[in-house]
Amino acid sequence: MTYVVDFKNVSTVGLESSPVVDALAGLRANEARYFMNKYKHEFTVVPACESQDTIAYVNHILKEERNIEFAAKPLETSRFQVENIKWAFVFFEDGLEVNVMYNVDDPKKRAVGFKLSEGMEVPKELEGKFKFARQKSKLAGTIRGSFFVIKGQY
Numbered sequence: 001m002t003y004v005v006d007f008k009n010v011s012t013v014g015l016e017s018s019p020v021v022d023a024l025a026g027l028r029a030n031e032a033r034y035f036m037n038k039y040k041h042e043f044t045v046v047p048a049c050e051s052q053d054t055i056a057y058v059n060h061i062l063k064e065e066r067n068i069e070f071a072a073k074p075l076e077t078s079r080f081q082v083e084n085i086k087w088a089f090v091f092f093e094d095g096l097e098v099n100v101m102y103n104v105d106d107p108k109k110r111a112v113g114f115k116l117s118e119g120m121e122v123p124k125e126l127e128g129k130f131k132f133a134r135q136k137s138k139l140a141g142t143i144r145g146s147f148f149v150i151k152g153q154y
Contacts (some may be wrong), residue, residue, distance in 0.1 A: 026140035
């Protein structure tokens with residue numbers, strides 16, 4: 001079942017099993033606000049059990065590019081295209097968000113981003129491999145984020 005994320009009234013629907021449920025809901029709402037403000041696009045999510053293709057796509061890129069496989073359970077995904085950019089998101093139970101930004105026209109503008117919900121530890125799969133910058137968000141508190149550029153074609 002598709003769920004439109006409301007960034008004005010933050011809801012934990014679909015994320016209840018997360019130990020950082022409120023921060024993860026805020027992180028998801030933060031993404032919804034970004035896409036509405038920048039692209040006038042409604043950010044929708046789908047339960048992980050209904051979106052195995054999106055999870056497989058993100059996992060494939062992570063494995064091929066950096067040999068990363070997350071142990072955490074995926075809760076929700078989102079996948080869409082705005083303008084010439086394909087986006088894929090996976091929200092994990094531990095509070096991690098992984099997003100893939102894939103510019104259709106420009107191979108130099110393709111990346112995988114990691115965002116950590118406030119209150120979660122850096123996943124062991126990322127420890128020592130990435131430096132995380134901090135960003136303040138009214139919806140999500142302090143978000144720690146990092147990224148890497150995608151070299152292959154997917």
